[in-house]
Amino acid sequence: MWSKYDHYRITVEGKAVLGVIVAAILNRIPYVGWIATAAAQIMIQLKMKTGYFSARWGTRADTDICYLWRKRHLKMFSVSKRKNKKLDEVGSAGKHYMCGT
Template sequence: MSRLGISFVLLFFFLMPSQSANAEKEQMPSGSVFSQLVVGSIVTTFINSEEGKMLVTFDRRTGTFTSLTADFLSENEEQEQFRILKAVRVNEVAATKPTKWNYGKWKNYKITIEEKATVAIITTAILGLIPYVGKLAAPVAALVITWKLKTGYFSAKKDFRFAGSYMLEKQHLKIWKKSNYTQLREYKTADEKIWIAWGGDES
């Protein structure tokens, strides 16, 4: 990729909305910022670090890195770093064929909530106190506010299975009316697809 090309792509990453459906951003140590954009089988990774900016592309179908460009490396240094990157080997940790579902066990939780708690606070509490609820936490927190619950009775579990390079996860969360965990008030589920390794069967 030419210097003009990387400048254009880097500008795209800077302007890209952080909540894009196909983009993920994470803060790394030492103030570095890592972003990924997935288009089909191509994963483009942008790293903005103290050293400078780097752009790397990876083809999931072939399991190979296809380019590396950095504004703080000379052309020879880029080629050397790209050679080193392509030489990296990762052992596949997922099953090559989809496995059967592993069903979790229901666990009960009681959460007492102060009246003035916000949705953000309740979401944080649910995420911290009830494992594996993931993206169910925010909508459930909104229900807690709507219903003006002071004490919430919850049951949660997680089911999962492996499929190639992914772990497929189903999150379950129940809200009960009674303290003996009877009279179901709401039952929500959510699916997660967690990429745990490069390559493999994505079915």
């Protein structure tokens, strides 16, 4: 069963704020914090896309009551009216444990 779409956007400013927060956290690691910060900054800039997104989750029960199957449907648009689709992907299903920790 699919959930409703959640709408969100990622801007260049949002990526910059995330980079500052990650840098502040990772720089507290002794000796290798600066390396981790540099790697995180590169990953944020190269892998994180900017645009308008719509995402929904599909869930289904498993035969074992402690597990739930989930997958994500993600759409990316170039404008806020969500008309010009740039990306439409459905992730593979994953099994999630739901009974305690």
